[in-house]
Amino acid sequence: MEKLIKTNRRDFLKVAATATGGLFIGFYWSGCDSPKMQVLTDDEVLSQALDFNAFLSISPSGDIVIYSPNPELGQNIITSFPMIVAEELDADWSRVRVFQAPLDNDKYDRQLTGGSGAMPHSWERLRKAGATARYLLLSAAGEKLGVSANELEAKEGKIYQNGKQKFEFGELAADAAKLNAPDDVSLKDPKDFKIIGTPVKNVKNREMFTGQPLYGLDVYREGMVNAMIQRPPFGMKIKSVDDSAARSVPGVTDVVVFKNNVAVVGNSTWPLIKAKRQLRVEYEPDGAVESSFDHDRIMKEMLDSKSAQVMRKDGDVENAFKNAAQVISSEYQCPFLSHSPMEPQNFFAHVNGDKVELIGPTQTPDRARMETSQLLGIPKENITVDITRLGGGFGRRLRADFVVEAAELSKILDKPVKVSWTREDDMTGGAYRPAVRYRFQAALDENGNMIGYKLRGAGINAGNSTRENNFPSGSVDNLLIENIEHRSPITTNAWRAPITNFLAYAEQSFLDEVAIAAKKDPVALRLELLDRAKKNPVGEIHYDIERMRGVIETAAEKSNWGKSKDTMQGFSVYFSHRSYVAQVADIVMEGGQPVLKKITAATDCGIVVHPTGANHQVRGGIVDGMGHAMFTNMTFENGLPKQRNFDSYRLIRMKEVPEIEVHYVDSGYDPTGLGEPALPPTGGAIANAIFAATGRRLRSQPFIEQKEFSDIKLQIRRT
Amino acid sequence: MAKFNLKINGSNYDVDVEEDTPLLWVLRDHLGLVGTKYSCGIAQCGACMVHINGEASYSCTLPVSSVGSDEVTTIEGLSKDGDHPVQKAWEDVDVAQCGYCQAGQIMNAAAFLKKNPKPTLEEIENAMNRNLCRCGTYHKIREAVAQAAKLK
Numbered sequence: 001m002e003k004l005i006k007t008n009r010r011d012f013l014k015v016a017a018t019a020t021g022g023l024f025i026g027f028y029w030s031g032c033d034s035p036k037m038q039v040l041t042d043d044e045v046l047s048q049a050l051d052f053n054a055f056l057s058i059s060p061s062g063d064i065v066i067y068s069p070n071p072e073l074g075q076n077i078i079t080s081f082p083m084i085v086a087e088e089l090d091a092d093w094s095r096v097r098v099f100q101a102p103l104d105n106d107k108y109d110r111q112l113t114g115g116s117g118a119m120p121h122s123w124e125r126l127r128k129a130g131a132t133a134r135y136l137l138l139s140a141a142g143e144k145l146g147v148s149a150n151e152l153e154a155k156e157g158k159i160y161q162n163g164k165q166k167f168e169f170g171e172l173a174a175d176a177a178k179l180n181a182p183d184d185v186s187l188k189d190p191k192d193f194k195i196i197g198t199p200v201k202n203v204k205n206r207e208m209f210t211g212q213p214l215y216g217l218d219v220y221r222e223g224m225v226n227a228m229i230q231r232p233p234f235g236m237k238i239k240s241v242d243d244s245a246a247r248s249v250p251g252v253t254d255v256v257v258f259k260n261n262v263a264v265v266g267n268s269t270w271p272l273i274k275a276k277r278q279l280r281v282e283y284e285p286d287g288a289v290e291s292s293f294d295h296d297r298i299m300k301e302m303l304d305s306k307s308a309q310v311m312r313k314d315g316d317v318e319n320a321f322k323n324a325a326q327v328i329s330s331e332y333q334c335p336f337l338s339h340s341p342m343e344p345q346n347f348f349a350h351v352n353g354d355k356v357e358l359i360g361p362t363q364t365p366d367r368a369r370m371e372t373s374q375l376l377g378i379p380k381e382n383i384t385v386d387i388t389r390l391g392g393g394f395g396r397r398l399r400a401d402f403v404v405e406a407a408e409l410s411k412i413l414d415k416p417v418k419v420s421w422t423r424e425d426d427m428t429g430g431a432y433r434p435a436v437r438y439r440f441q442a443a444l445d446e447n448g449n450m451i452g453y454k455l456r457g458a459g460i461n462a463g464n465s466t467r468e469n470n471f472p473s474g475s476v477d478n479l480l481i482e483n484i485e486h487r488s489p490i491t492t493n494a495w496r497a498p499i500t501n502f503l504a505y506a507e508q509s510f511l512d513e514v515a516i517a518a519k520k521d522p523v524a525l526r527l528e529l530l531d532r533a534k535k536n537p538v539g540e541i542h543y544d545i546e547r548m549r550g551v552i553e554t555a556a557e558k559s560n561w562g563k564s565k566d567t568m569q570g571f572s573v574y575f576s577h578r579s580y581v582a583q584v585a586d587i588v589m590e591g592g593q594p595v596l597k598k599i600t601a602a603t604d605c606g607i608v609v610h611p612t613g614a615n616h617q618v619r620g621g622i623v624d625g626m627g628h629a630m631f632t633n634m635t636f637e638n639g640l641p642k643q644r645n646f647d648s649y650r651l652i653r654m655k656e657v658p659e660i661e662v663h664y665v666d667s668g669y670d671p672t673g674l675g676e677p678a679l680p681p682t683g684g685a686i687a688n689a690i691f692a693a694t695g696r697r698l699r700s701q702p703f704i705e706q707k708e709f710s711d712i713k714l715q716i717r718r719t
Numbered sequence: 720m721a722k723f724n725l726k727i728n729g730s731n732y733d734v735d736v737e738e739d740t741p742l743l744w745v746l747r748d749h750l751g752l753v754g755t756k757y758s759c760g761i762a763q764c765g766a767c768m769v770h771i772n773g774e775a776s777y778s779c780t781l782p783v784s785s786v787g788s789d790e791v792t793t794i795e796g797l798s799k800d801g802d803h804p805v806q807k808a809w810e811d812v813d814v815a816q817c818g819y820c821q822a823g824q825i826m827n828a829a830a831f832l833k834k835n836p837k838p839t840l841e842e843i844e845n846a847m848n849r850n851l852c853r854c855g856t857y858h859k860i861r862e863a864v865a866q867a868a869k870l871k
Contacts, residue, residue: 074817074854205810208818209825210801211754211794218753226748250720250737268748270740273760342758342766342819342853391756391819392853423759612813616856620816623855646763646851654857655848718840 045097050177052133054107055085055126058177062157062170064091067101069108070118071363072204073341073390073397075617075675077118079203080610081126087195088130088188091169092157098203103365103385113363113390114398114494116577116673119609123670124187131185133176140176141167190607190668199612204389214389216360217420219348224416225253227409228272230262230279231429233639235489237286238262245278255279256412263409265417273422287489292335292635295460298486299333299437302458308482312468314539315478320452324443328517332440332506333700336460336634337433338641338649339495343391344426349406350416351376356383356407357416361390363397371400372407394624395494399431424644432634433495434462436502440510443478448518450529452478457503459485461492465499470575471548472511474541475533490636496624497676500576502701505629508572508684509699512691522571522688523556543575547604550665554602555582558663568594570688572681578672579605580665583622583681585658585689587714594693595715598659599626599685601678606669614674618662621678627652629683630703650702659718690714723783727752728796738784743767745783746793754794754822758851765850768823769793775830775849794822797829805829808867816854824850828864838868 040061049057049065057065066082082098085091103111110121134154141159142149145166153160159167190196207214232238241262243255251271256263264275288294302308321327347360349372356378362368365385373380390397406419421429436459443452453476457465468481495501515525527549534545552573555561561569561584568589573582586598601618608614631650635642643649687698696708703709725732727750734749741760746752746769755778758766762777769778770792797803805828815821824847831846832838838846843864852860 074815076816199813201810201813202815204818205813205815206801208815208821209794209806209809210797211752211822213753215756215819217757220751220753268736268744269757270737270744270748274739340853342764342817342851343756344758390817391758392817394853420757423761616816616854616859619858620855623857624853627855645761646759647761651851651853652855653848653851654861655844657855657857660858 050173052177053129055129056133058169058173060170060173062095062168064096066096066098068098069101069111071113071387071390073113073393076202076613079200080613083195083200083610084126085130087193088127089134090154093195095157100387103369111365116675119671119673120578127187128185131187132181135182135185136176136179137169137172139179140172196609215343215391216346216388217343219359219418221416224418225265225267226269226272227263227265227417227419228276229405229419230276230281232260232283235285235287235289235639236283239282239284242280246275249275249278258412289639290488291637295435299458302484303437303439303456305484308456308484311466311483312473312481317452317454317478317480320478321443325446326444326517328442328513330440330510330513331437333437334435334502336435337495337628337632338427338634339394339396341392341394341396344423345402345421346419347403347406348418349410351407351411354378354382358403359386361388361397362403363393368400368403371404375404375408376411394496396431398494427644427649428641430491431493434492435460436462436465438506442514444518448520450476450514454480456482460488467503469540469542471543472529474537474539475529477538497576497679500680504574504680505683509687512688523561526552526573547580547667548575551580551582551602551604554663554665555584555600558602559584559600568689568693570685570692572684574680576680577676579674579677581678581681583685585685587689587693593713595717596658597717600661602663602665604665604667605674606667606671608664609671615662617674618678619660622660622682623652623657625679625682626686629701633702633705656716658716725786725791727791728793736783740783741779742781742783742786743778752793752795756819756822765827766820766823768826770826770830773830775827794826803829804870805867808863808870812859812863812866814856814859814863816856820850820852824860832868
């Protein structure tokens with residue numbers, strides 16, 4: 001049964017409603033490779049499949065249907081989640097078909113992608129989902145054979161008795177699905193894992209690599225219109241709109257002003273791009289209209305302000321600094337950044353009376369529904385949300401601004417509408433990584449021991465720009481962490497590894513400064529601080545001392561830390577989102593010029609569920625952290641970013657990435673997320689290596705725009 | 720509006736659009752070939768790459784009126800069964816994260832390898848530097864292009 005019938009155009013996104021619901025896209029690749037196997041279509045499998053739980057259905061044909069509830073934006077949860085279910089089920093992976101589940105609060109909780117939280121949240125739930133079904137299949141087999149289920153064994157989608165195959169899962173599905181699920185099931189010993197920990201291929205490869213419709217921007221519905229929206233600069237409102245030229249663009253059917261937006265409407269995209277350029281919209285101030293020089297001044301004033309919020313205070317800081325043999329003080333600053341996912345924002349909405357259909361790329365489908373419900377006064381139960389694949393997110397798609405504006409426009413037009421953003425809309429449309437400036441101060445005694453530590457964060461819409469209970473808190477007797485915030489009309493939002501994406505760089509660079517001032521090796525300094533936190537913990541400690549020590553020692557060992565006099569190294573370690581990552585950047589001097597060759601990373605994320613996906617997240621996080629630390633800037637002029645596309649907003653490219661070597665510490669803990677934790681340490685590792693190689697300390701990002709960097713001809717080469 | 724007859728993936732298509740419409744939007748909006756992606760619109764990122772007479776080209780800035788009788792190949796037409804050596808290498812190496820840029824990457828790699836079947840790693844990097852990947856899959860892309868060169 002299809003909600004969306006294929007249109008007169010070919011190969012558009014198909015949305016299937018089955019007994020269990022679910023958005024499915026494209027077809028099945030690995031099954032097609034096996035000529036012997038009878039390959040059913042997804043429709044056929046879904047129409048037969050019997051539910052075992054919210055995550056799992058099994059078809060009598062033997063095909064295993066696994067639903068992935070969380071939005072997929074490249075973290076490959078759509079492969080790793082089903083791997084966990086299939087593992088405990090003892091499924092034959094080649095018979096597994098994966099579907100993106102739509103928003104369903106009854107079946108799933110925490111159906112969002114953010115905070116690297118999906119894996120720790122769902123690990124046990126998914127294992128239980130698989131193990132329960134396996135138990136039921138074994139019970140059904142036992143009943144048929146008249147033996148205890150204990151005498152039977154499940155392996156790769158089949159049931160065995162004394163080593164002899166008795167059933168395939170599909171043959172038992174109907175009986176097993178009728179049995180009552182047990183209250184408790186036993187889970188596998190991780191050493192028996194057969195699917196978890198193996199490099200299973202991304203289940204969506206074929207669709208991605210053959211250009212099938214997968215993404216929000218690919219959504220097409222018969223009768224829908226396209227729209228683009230001109231949004232105001234920050235701190236401004238519309239004074240007047242002259243839309244006569246825009247209306248005259250062939251293909252434009254309507255221009256609608258709502259709230260502070262001007263929407264151009266038509267049946268295809270190009271006329272809208274042209275018409276938007278033809279809009280004459282005059283704006284007037286509606287609050288503070290800020291530029292970057294305002295922000296620079298405001299942040300410096302906040303660092304000197306007498307009033308700041310105390311986030312944490314240990315010991316007697318004033319006395320420690322008074323008695324210090326040496327005080328080190330340093331300030332670090334980062335600019336606003338756009339998330340810039342490759343797929344610009346977009347959403348489909350159809351408000352039809354008191355019902356709403358929403359389809360598109362969102363990290364938070366529940367928030368999309370809630371905000372739409374609030375805006376339109378339509379009950380949540382009447383709103384469906386289908387989640388397409390996301391062409392990147394990085395936190396931008398945690399918001400619902402791009403959803404509710406589509407819903408509002410659909411209501412105004414009384415039509416189904418897909419609102420698409422141009423790249424320029426995406427970059428000027430807000431929700432940025434906030435700009436922050438930090439002041440660090442350290443008090444050292446005559447032996448170079450850190451007896452006092454102060455951090456004050458001053459951010460523009462940054463909320464708490466510190467992480468007051470993170471390292472080095474707990475290892476210093478006298479410590480003061482403060483925060484102060486400026487409220488601006490420029491909107492900000494979580495950006496991959498919120499706050500820590502810059503705080504880690506600043507803190508790890510500052511600790512490098514402390515190590516040099518104390519005449520200590522940077523690795524030894526960190527280990528010494530951890531020893532002190534272990535022996536005499538000061539206040540609350542939110543990190544695991546031994547796990548942090550584990551990644552520090554592994555990164556030092558694998559990078560041959562300090563062993564080659566020709567390699568200038570920079571060290572950095574950070575704990576965020578429950579995972580630990582240490583990194584070493586290697587710079588080699590060639591012909592008197594520094595060449596950044598390699599970054600070595602040691603990660604403790606507990607059990608590595610999907611090694612390919614984990615490597616992707618570690619490498620990708622490092623490339624992301626490096627690119628933005630080195631190259632990317634966003635500056636404001638009169639409430640608008642000056643950088644509006646990739647010609648001026650510089651993202652890292654292939655020739656700018658060094659070799660990245662990835663290691664894991666096998667700590668045996670349950671898995672934690674990796675979407676974010678590899679990013680925070682990177683900027684610090686590189687900045688510290690640049691200091692080691694050139695004596696230049698980079699205290700602001702992006703590095704290439706700092707005067708300290710101007711005469712450094714840093715090359716980046718993998719070989 | 721003007722009528723154009725386009726040769727795309729071995730078939731002929733008639734479209735009636737404004738002359739300045741970029742090929743990208745003709746493919747996506749008028750022909751339903753949505754594998755070619757929009758991302759920057761100014762020929763900076765390569766998500767929109769197609770082949771024009773075998774050359775990797777940015778379709779987002781190419782007016783339909785300038786296509787003429789040139790042969791256009793999109794990701795949908797690169798191979799019949801998704802088994803072009805570059806597509807196979809992309810699967811083997813498991814290149815993608817979000818995947819949005821990968822069709823453009825594949826099209827660029829396929830055109831490059833046709834001209835330079837035995838490239839050095841440096842040549843691969845130079846060729847692929849035209850395409851942005853926001854997820855940072857560059858290591859995997861380089862590996863996959865090198866592997867595809869061997870598969871051929």
